Amino acid sequence: MDNHYIAGFVDGEGSFHVAFQRSDDVRLGWQVIPEFHLSQNVSSRNVLEVIQGRFGCGSIKENHRERLNDHTYVLVIRDRQDLTKKVIPFFERYPLHTQKKNDFAIFRQIVEMMNQKLHLSSKSFSEIVNLAYSMNANGYRRKVPKNEILSTLKSSETIRQNQLKADKI
């Protein structure tokens, strides 16, 4: 399987997605989770395995869809080290050509910002939210409206003040 074949296949079938998840474990109250996804139905699961092998990372999971007998498999790569060192360099070398090329560029930018720990400040986190919601046709499939994240994001200032209060007590 040629690497350019993989780029073409992913350009059609893959997706670069940045998810957000509420979490009490992080200071800002929300986690940012960049993910690479590639789905296929059971008859073409072999291609996912080859691509997983080529990237040297990721896991293949089964997805049951609403329609009966529609078993799909999805290759998911979520580890930030793997995204940074394996997935992103791959698509820099074997480029995409559709609109997904732009989504990939934003995805890469977000991963780089996270590698610089910028997602730990509320200001940069808001930037990441805006960038992420501009991806994949302006996030038309997203369930959580952007403002729900932006308005409930704990500001670094509030966190600092709460810490100061806690320190006093």
Added chain:
Amino acid sequence: MDNHYIAGFVDGEGSFHVAFQRSDDVRLGWQVIPEFHLSQNVSSRNVLEVIQGRFGCGSIKENHRERLNDHTYVLVIRDRQDLTKKVIPFFERYPLHTQKKNDFAIFRQIVEMMNQKLHLSSKSFSEIVNLAYSMNANGYRRKVPKNEILSTLKSSETIRQNQLKADKI
């Protein structure tokens, strides 16, 4: 755009389809129409143009879909000479890897049978129908049930007898 990229992209997004159409212009009452299709939404129309240029054939048409503002474009290649001399050799050289690889093999077989004029006999036409209906997940998206074609196909024998009658009149 690398040719292997095109193979990968088509493996995800393209389709090899064999349509059947009622027609009074042909002896058997049904026409067989092999087609190559590749759809993209408006933001990635450029990729269709590049692929059309690489193949050196086909036409790009606009498709309005049921949802509002969902403009898609489709590259269609239907000319049998183009399929035989351009499309089929391309995917022999730059292979597919999913289940579509099998669909392509059947598609090629049907085009070859047509090039040998086998679709003009009702026996081989029925074979073509059976082959075509085994493609693309056993034709689960087809609107016309296979038996509607097979049962209304005018047999070569009937046609010959009708011709003999007509000759006598």
